Amino acid sequence: MSAHPTFAGVELGGTKCVAILARGPQDIVASETVPTTGPEKTLGAIGGLLEQWKSEHRYSALGIASFGPVEIDASSPAYGSITTTPKLGWRDTNVLRKLQRIANVPAAFDTDVNGAALAEMRWGSGQGFDDFAYITVGTGVGVGLIVNGRATRGFAHCELGHIRVARLPGDAFAGSCPYHGDCVEGLAAGPSLRARIGEGVADLRPDDPVWDSVSWAIAQLCHAIVCAAAPRAIAIGGGVIENQPHLLERVERMLVESLNGYMQLPSDGPYIRSPALGANAGPLGSIALAMSALQ
């Protein structure tokens, strides 16, 4: 038996969930994938794994990293719930309560991006930092903003993907966010690309002018993040970036132009960087959350 404590984690995603038992990225004891269907069935299967692992291995804490929006206000009776999701049956499902009842250990509950941000800080591109941000640009734009070692969470979790930023001059696309039109998510996430381009998104070349608009919106988001909390670095992942990795450098260049010398970015390596944990950032995020539950 290892001298290090073991943690259980659950990453709830829109199409699949991962239940994981681990002591860190190099020491994953078990990992199981469960399709995201209805909450009874999906959480039932995850609960079964947590039950089984409890008797076989013991674990010290549970972390749950969920798609959102979620209620993270511990003073709310809905704390631990997925709230206004359009996903069938999941609205107002209290995930934390259901799973903690089974696990019966200290538990932490947060967004998937906050979990991924904490995992990147512990084992990946944000190691050694107390202030860090993780952005994912995929079907949406999610941001985990870590200040003094903890994710921001006042009356709600970070939603910086939904700020309204200055537009790239000449870009008049109305944006695709159903709430805000041309917020960052409405200008840079996958659905905005399909709204701009139609079917050809997968074939877009790196020099297509649409990437100017996408880089600009993400750079403006980074400008706001720098002005809000001056993280030591910002990691950006997600499907849109993974398919067009040249965007990272363009975002950093536009960010520097936008700040225009008013603030100087740290000079140790690229400020805008790739996440280091890749596809493992999500499940490891739940393990990082579990670890935080004991702190």
Next chain:
Amino acid sequence: MSAHPTFAGVELGGTKCVAILARGPQDIVASETVPTTGPEKTLGAIGGLLEQWKSEHRYSALGIASFGPVEIDASSPAYGSITTTPKLGWRDTNVLRKLQRIANVPAAFDTDVNGAALAEMRWGSGQGFDDFAYITVGTGVGVGLIVNGRATRGFAHCELGHIRVARLPGDAFAGSCPYHGDCVEGLAAGPSLRARIGEGVADLRPDDPVWDSVSWAIAQLCHAIVCAAAPRAIAIGGGVIENQPHLLERVERMLVESLNGYMQLPSDGPYIRSPALGANAGPLGSIALAMSALQ
């Protein structure tokens, strides 16, 4: 002699500095104003007061709340300095080092707005909150963003007044910020009003259309603050707001419209509110910083 410890504070302002000795807002032992001229003379006078108070009263810690930009990165050799100010002679002046050498007690150094935010949380409009924001709209737009009880400070302090936000449709004013043109400060601070209106700023009526543009820019700033850290409330002060107090309600209304139901503001009282400490927020900010130096 009081059972409560006494703290020394220094608020460095652009035209005057205040040195204060206090146990809280109801228990101010001494307060002296020193004009801001050159750093030798001004800091010399403040140092003399700190020296005198040390022998007469003793104090447990020192807080310095300064106009910016300042170096707040404790790992930097310039920690405690005013950095790139155009103010004659003050550039690269290490205020913290000079004054702590005299006070010889634990000291905290931060921006004036971060100090005011902490003071409002301790004694004013943000009491009972761990997450709070304080905005001042005057000759500039300053923001103190408090997350988990502490001001954000990664590689730099909060500069949210300099984010670039979506423009009010139809408002084509280029903005007056020398760095960013139409950032929030460039759209809403005093100099932007003079650039838009000329000499008649003091005579502007509450229904002048310029207030739509100003409220909009501040509401977009609040939208970004809510998305970044969801503070429990936002207090807004400063000369522009004090002269046009109707702006607070307009900003809240525009903020709610801008969030468009995606996030629900807390419903306990106005979310956008007046600071409670008035002209005392600055000096009391330095006392709140001094208290934080012992935590």
